Amino acid sequence: MIYLDHAATTPMRPGVWEAMAPLAAERFGNPSGVHEVSRRAKDALEEARERVAARLGVAPSEIVFTSGGTESDNLAIKGAALAGGSRRGVVTVATEHEAVLATVDFLERLGHPVTRVPVDGDGLVDRDALLGSIDDDTAVVSVMAVNNETGVVQDVAVLARAVAAERPGVLFHTDAIQAHSPRDLLTDHVHLMSLSAHKFGGPKGSGVLVVRDGVRLEPVIHGGGQEAGRRSGTTDVAAAVGFATALDLAAEDHSRLATTVGGIRDDFEKIVADAVPGLVVNGGDAPRSPQHSNFRIPGVRNESLLIRLDRAGVAASAGSACQSGAPSVSHVLTAMGLSRDEVRESVRFSFGWTTTQDEAAEAASVLIEAVEALR
Amino acid sequence: MRVLVAMSGGVDSSVAAALMTEGGHEVVGVTLKLWSGPDGEMPTAGCCTLSDSEDARRVAATLGIPYYVLDYTEEFRGGVVDRFVTDYASGRTPNPCIECNRTVKFDRLLSRLPEFDCDILVTGHHARVVDAGGTWELRRGTDRAKDQSYVLSMLGQRELAVTRFPVGEMTKTDVRRIAADLGLRTADKPESMDICFVGQGDYRGFLRRTAPDAFVPGPIVDTTGEVVGSHQGVADFTIGQRRGLGVAVGDPRYVVDIDPDRATVVIGPRRHLKVGSIHLRDVTFTADPVEGGVSVQYRAHGEVVPGVLAGSTVVFEERQEGIAPGQTVAFYADDRVLGGGVIASTER
Structure with a gap:
């Protein structure tokens, strides 16, 4: 075939599965416990977080491990729209992935103001049209970096800078799941970025949301307050290690x-x-x-x-x-x-x-x- | 042979596919995606959940055959659902499953055999195709109680030559036993009796949602033309209906005629339901056209009655009840299907 x-x-890159396997059996601990078994898992988790952060050029505290790209998109957009106080609106683009569009549909049903900005015949969103859709109610703008169907690249850096200049206080999220060089997208004006391990040789069920320091985000999964309160649920250490390993290999390649x-x-x-x-x-x-x-x-x-x-x-x-x-x-x-x-x-x-x-x-x-x- | 199997996710087509693989044939399984959502809307997430297709997919995996879902939602809506709605709005009693066989399943799948490099189409219908020395005969399934030859009566030589129904040779009990022996997950799956796009039972609710315009209030009159009541739309009625007329008269009254142009429902005593002859449209024959005495079946699992076919008219030997325009009629000689048609009008 x-x-x-x-x-x-994508198929896993050689070495990823091998790096993950010990976390499933030998270092199986719940990273949130007090004992040796937990500590060993916690060490692996935090080491993975540091590796991911280093690869992306951000601080480890800015890495939130999730169950994948869809959850990252959900957390970014719902989290921003629900934490924004009087700012509740979402502006996005008509060609986004369903993980974004369906999330936006959901928020619209809850009464959040929502705009889906059209694209031109080449699939590109117009900078002024995007800016013109943002108003005082807007909490977050979400623009995907690389379209999953066409591969069309939006100029996220330019768009994010323009949003920051014209509308300070509005968060900028990018779904970078199809981008082959996500680090380059993380300028100062991008506050949230979704990634998914299985798109670059990592395991399925493993994602990251980059949340820049200082960004307020309401969690969408509530519970034990793991991942600095942003994503409850016992963290899948093997998945995090798989993410970090694959990201390293992909960056080198x-x-x-x-x-x-x-x-x-x-x-x-x-x-x-x-x-x-x-x-x-x-x-x-x-x-x-x-x-x-x-x-x-x-x-x-x-x-x-x-x-x-x-x-x-x-x-x-x-x-x-x-x-x-x-x-x-x-x-x-x-x-x-x-x-x-x-x-x-x-x-x-x-x-x-x-x-x-x-x-x-x-x-x-x-x-x-x-x-x-x-x- | 290379065989395309239409897999519905039910036990019959599962076993049909299994019999073909066991017979050493190269098999490709397909499921037709015909409908999405109870009101026809596409789910917002752009995804289509189809538990039956999941069953078919799992059976195909068990059998180790390639499997595809083919999207026929547009064709189904245009050819079957819209027609179903129009028929009811026009006072007819349609059979959408036959319409689906006629306009979607066989036509479309047979035309795609070359695309799949397949020689024949196989389905899980209980019927048989028999080679009678140069002519392909369509015969009733061996299990008379499960026989589905009636809903296949529109097939002609062109279709029969490249279509097979392997479970038509066996009883339903045998089919389930084979499925269980092979470990197919559909072995105990109950039979679906509902019209797929209507869901559970209530086709009138579906009609009201889909075609509110078809519900024009009007009078209920008796056979002399006297107004005896009113109704909310002719699509609520079928010929022969006795319940829900909302009219209190001494003797039992039945819907005996529906006039959609005047939005009028005619009720009368039972004897007015008797039909002596029917005129058909879309008459087809499995082989050469026939005339004269035939056995006539006008309900899916109904009995056969003798009649005389002349052109597109059938005169019953004895007048019949429970016949309405829109129903399909199949002609038989013993267990051999001669052809069929759709009732355009009836005469007492």
Whole structure:
């Protein structure tokens, strides 16, 4: 199987599982206890926190371990909207991940003012439109760094700086789950950042919310007050260690991902575009992550194409999937102005740390053959 | 052979898939996603929970076959649900499961066989396809109580040539035993009796939510035209209905006619329900067209009655009750399905 769905999840990098395993059995303690067994777990947890903090260039106290990206997004947005006193509003972008959009929908049902700023045909949000949506009620602005479906990159640094300049006191959250270099996004004007380990070679069920010092956040999971009161529940030390280990490995592999894998992606896109007349890269005119390729093949329904690819040993996706496994109609591409039929002709290939040039070339020829069979 | 199996998540299609894999065939399982949410709305999270498809997926995993969910929600809404609503609003009594077979399941899946590189389509229906020397015959399932050939009566030679119903050869008890022997999780799963998109029972509530415009209040009249009551919409009534008329008259009264154009429901004594002949639309034959004496079935698990088919008209040997426009009719010769159609109008 050629796996080109790294935006959905990635295989663990070698060494991650091995680093986690001792925490499950030997150093199994609850990090919150008083005894030796607990201390040993607590040490591992805090060491993981320090490693993550160092990699991201923040203080260990600014790292909150969560159960994954979805929880991080929930905590950031609900936490900010509920802790903001008179400021209760949320401003976000139409192409955000469901973890953000559904959270915002929920807050709207509770009576919070909510704005979802549209994007242009390339998937980019307009700086002035974003600023214009912020008012005195706004508690938090949430803009994802790299879109999970298209790989389109919003200029988070510029947007966050503009928000800080025009609307001081408003928090800025970024869902950086698909970003391959999250450290670069953590400028002074970004107060909250969501990360998920399994997107960069770590375990599933392991996430981080970066909460800059001084940011007030209402917890969404209440209980024993772990994670400095921000996230109750016995901390999953193995997951935290897995996160830290994978983040280290990914950071060390970062330039290869950006250049080599980006080159593989570019070659793949070119081979396919040359062979498939009418192919349109979604978000092709915007800055894009080197790991994503999302394009539309007129006249070929994505459902049929993805099944055919699966049968031929290539794993790709439609960008987002239902629980049932059938492709759902992408709200991201719809927001970019694609018609329902155009959305259903769009597929996503995403490249990652295991991807080789040979695999991508093989996948391209399988894809071209499948398109010819279906057209 | 390479086989595409339509898996509903029930025991019959699970066993159908299992029989195909056991027979050494290369099998691909698919589930049609037809409907999402009780009111048709997409869940806000953009996800579709479908516990039946989860059962089908697990069975496919047990059998070690690839499995896909195919999205037919739009086709289903247009071809089946909208028609269901229109039919009721027009005073007809539709059978959405047959409409689904007709407009979604077989047509669409058969047209996709090449896409899956499959030779035949297999479903879990209790019916049989028999090779009768150059002609494919559609026959009742061996388990007469579970026979579903009626809902397949629209299939023709083109479809029958590439469709098989492996559980049609066995009783339901056998099907469940095989499922249990193979450790399939659907072995004891109860049969679904509800219309999938209506949910549990109350199709009128569904109609009210979906098509409030179809509920135009109007009069209830007797067979002489005298107004004897009023109603909140013809979609609340079906021909032959006795309860819920809200009309107090001495003898039992039944809905004997529905006139949607005048929003009028006609009630009368039981003898007015007797139907001597029916006119059909969408008449199809499993093989060559037939005329003359046939056995007629007009309910899913109803008995057969003798009639004479001439063109698109059937004259019953004895007048029948419980017949309404919208119902499907299947013609039989013994256990062989000859064809079928949909009742357009009835005559006493």
